[in-house]
Amino acid sequence: MFLFSVDQHGNQFIQQKLEHCSIEAKESVFKEVVPHASKLMTDVFGNYVIQKFFEHGSPQQRKELADKLVGQMLPLSLQMYGCRVIQKAFELIELDQKTQLVLELDGYVMRCVRDQNGNHVIQKCVECVPTEKIQFIISAFRGHVAMLSTHPCGCRVIQRVLEHCSNQLQCQCIMDEILESACALAQDQYGNYVTQHVLERGQPHERSQIISKLTGKLVQMSQHKYASNVVEKCLEYCNTAERELLIEEIIGQNRRK
Structure with a gap:
């Protein structure tokens, strides 16, 4: 069963069967798989069999598989396939x-x-x-x-x-x-997403603080590859009074030019 699990086609066959097979058949497969669980978790194909057991196994089978993670959390977290097994385990x-x-x-x-x-x-x-x-x-x-x-x-x-x-x-x-750091984050390739996240989901006073940080720099920010996305979110999620001030700053500066 171990060799079957690490084979691409055998692996797919096991995955399909685990979704619909009897409790007895599942237990029979589990008994053969569990001694090799640690190796399967980091295997390009075998990790899917372990994930399927977390999804479709019994509570006891899930518990036994999770016990195999003990003492292995860090190396598995840093491993391409092991990290997927951990994510699936933590869901279930x-x-x-x-x-x-x-x-x-x-x-x-x-x-x-x-x-x-x-x-x-x-x-x-x-x-x-x-x-x-x-x-x-x-x-x-x-x-x-x-x-x-x-x-x-x-x-x-x-x-x-x-x-x-x-x-x-x-x-x-x-x-x-x-x-x-809202102003610096707004101009960053990745930080702008965090700033946008606060504007979308944050409290009104948190939005206001970000807008306050950007005030006076809106035209510059609007022309920036990343910060322009933040300015758009400001206009979308701010209150009416704030929106009027933002628009006035942008239009006013353009008029002066």
């Missing part, structure tokens, strides 16, 4: 296992965030684990939010934090660092 396993597993990443958060594979795991942790269980992740970002917002992987993680963080104090610390 019980909270107590998620909480146990996520703690293995304590001390390695920034390494994962900057990694093309690991950042997806951190995003999934933020999405699927309650904020009070992953405070070490949010704390790791303190003082580094602007830098992470300008990183191709980090900017995605910061956006997930803004969406899912339920600890008002910690979330405010993240937001304060974004607002402090």
